[in-house]
Amino acid sequence: MLHAIIMAGGSGTRFWPASRQLRPKQLLNLHGDRSMIQSTLDRLGNLVAPEQQMIITGKVLVDAIAEQLPELPKQNIVGEPCRRDTAPCIGLAAALVQHQDPDAVMAVMPSDHVITSPERFQAALKTGEKLIQEDPSRIVTFGIRPDYPAESFGYIERAIAIENSEAAVFQVKQFREKPNRETAQAYLDAGTFYWNGGIFLWKASTILKALQENAPEIYAHIDAIAKRIGQDDYPQVLEREFAAIEGKSIDYAVMETYPNVVVIEADFPWDDVGSWQALSRLHEPDEDGNTVVGSHVAIDSSGCIIHSTGEHTIVTIGLDDMIVVQTPDATLVAPKHAEERVREAVKALAERGLDGLL
Incomplete structure (x- = not known):
């Protein structure tokens, strides 16, 4: 079953003074009549049922998000005890999803991007899900074809194409950090680089195994939390173990070293609304x-x-x-x-x- 995980823990400081700690960017209407987090769930349409949608955010934002998303079960809005970057966030989500659905496929995405073609976005998610069904060890990501030499994005370099795919899909050669302008221009000229859109698909079991192998210090705390899900002491264990994690992005923790990553060339309009x-x-x-x-x-x-x-x-x-x-x-x-x-x-x-x- 496909589950959607929305990462909504950012503070949006570059959008001050509109964005504040208790009403950050993802809760603002910066494009259209709906907030960014509302629009993120809207574009999922009927592809993912509300019961399979999960928000991971800071605990101080749980009530504000629940107010904006009344259709979402309250228990699906998960408050992190503290901010620890994307790898612990994703690990926690994977543990919670796997407890509910051991064979789950997770689509992980930020809460503050603008994608103006829900139909194309849903089609891309379906393609990614099919790629995982073909090879459950795969990690699928989405690359945005660059149209200018951006210095504020990470990049994905593609390798050989995956044959018999419904879309343009490639093995990932490597992930590249945010470049200087000269390097960004070289990436643009090469035609084999994408902006890293920060959207991923994988089986919950796959990402947990990847964390165990590539970031064992993070996994140890996530595993301790996972073992207490549904137990009376779960809130205390979550608070203690999550706070003990040293924060790290999922790119550093897993993506840059995982051997089986493919990138789908996104054909949907995308903007990260960074500033x-x-x-x-x-x-x-x-x-x-x-x-x-x-x-x-x-x-x-x-x-x-x-x-x-x-x-x-x-x-x-x-x-x-x-x-x-x-x-x-x-x-x-x-x-x-x-x-x-x-x-x-x-x-x-x-x-x-x-x-x-x-």
Whole structure:
């Protein structure tokens, strides 16, 4: 049976001041009328029943997510005791799913991407599931064909094609870390590299075995948790064992060394919505190149990203290539080229004890 695991533990600091600790990016409406996490489940359609959908998030966000997803069984929204990166998150999900369904196939995906063709996405998941049925030891991932030399994504280098597949499927030669611009351009020119979309399919048993072999220190804690699922002391064991894990991404823990990984070339539109500049890709700019969400009056202003809330109107005069984000209690003004420094602003607020703005 196919299960969908939605990773929703991120804090979305690059989307401050709209994104906050108790209402991070995945709970915001940045594209369309639904929040990002609602849209993530929407695009699954009828492919995965709500009973087989699981959210892994921080425990402080469980209630807020449950409010946005009333159709999801409350027990399927799992709160991590603390943040420990994606490998422990996925290991915990695999243990919980395998306890429920020993032969389960897991589709693992982030909660904060925009994919505007649910039909193509579902077709890709079906292709991935078939590849796993053909070879249960496989790990399937999805590669996004790059259209510019992005420095903010990891890359997947493909090898030989998998024959007799319904889609473009290749053995993975290797995973590459985020490159500098020159290297990213070389990847783009080569035509054999994909952006790593962070979406995976595997059997629950396969990923647990891979963790046991490649990250035994993580697996030991996950196994201790798994043995107490359904027991009275499970909450205490989860709290103790999960906190003892040294965080590591699934790429470092498994993907870079696992010998049987295939990549499906994704034919669905995809955006990781990593920072405020993503709004320019998700919303049609006006005739002056301004991307506006909310109310804005521009005077000699171009190339800006404007985001306001409620009935608040932002007026810009002589402003070019800037980001302006207004919320009821904070406003961000920054050059577009400095958007990565929004994290510095969040850190500075924390250092000054302005916790109410975090």
